[in-house]
Amino acid sequence: MRLNPRGIGEVVVSSRPYEEYLAMFGLTEADVLSGPVLDCPGGAGGFAAGVRTRGGTVVSADPVYAQDAPAIVGAARAGLERGLAYLERNRDSYVWTWFRDVEDLVARRREGLEAFAADFRGADARHVAASLPHLPFAEGAFRLALSGYLLFTYPDHFDLAWHRDALDELTRVAGEVRVYPLIDTAYERYPALDELRRGLDARGHPSEVRRVEYAFQRGADEVLVVAARG
């Protein structure tokens, strides 16, 4: 870890609710209910609980699941406080179309955290303590893998080789991989995105960048969609 990483700093444990996840990855409900989904990193959000409630199958993977529920909930609360302070210092970098205002943002993050807390029973087959780029899942185990706010988001913590290995690992375990956002927490597009995409293509995984309706951080309106078994 660097002493003064750019953007928000250390990796945040966040708690987005189910609906926000669908929007940021450009997915419909049918997309996430039609086969096993991997959410890596799952964080302390409500996506998995939302999928399960609706009858779908999902596994969340995140190193934070090695901790107990109070520790994870505490980390997510601290992460929300840090996020709000960062937002306050960078107000011009946010658009208020998805969220009405700060109160709405806080309410929806709390909603995600409550859904997580009700669903989490410690590390088990549904919440797997694991870290990219090494996942304990069989090849093609999932129809779809979602990776939000880790790749591209923290370039000071994870170098280019890590990103390549993480994408290779996600494409190994899932038929399609979606990564969001494509900018870091200092609001800059990941500079080696095209290089990574060329590498994926050369290894048989064509990808595209798609526009999504969801936007919160200015410039975070695109998702990377990788055909893992192209």
Ligand SMILES: C[S@@+](CC[C@H](N)C(=O)[O-])C[C@H]1O[C@@H](n2cnc3c(N)ncnc32)[C@H](O)[C@@H]1O
């Ligand atoms: C900002 S949260 C994102 C959570 C969720 N995907 C979302 O979009 O709200 C980042 C998460 O990445 C997890 N994390 C950190 N290093 C990781 C790694 N090497 N592999 C997988 N997850 C990691 C952290 O524990 C944290 O929960």
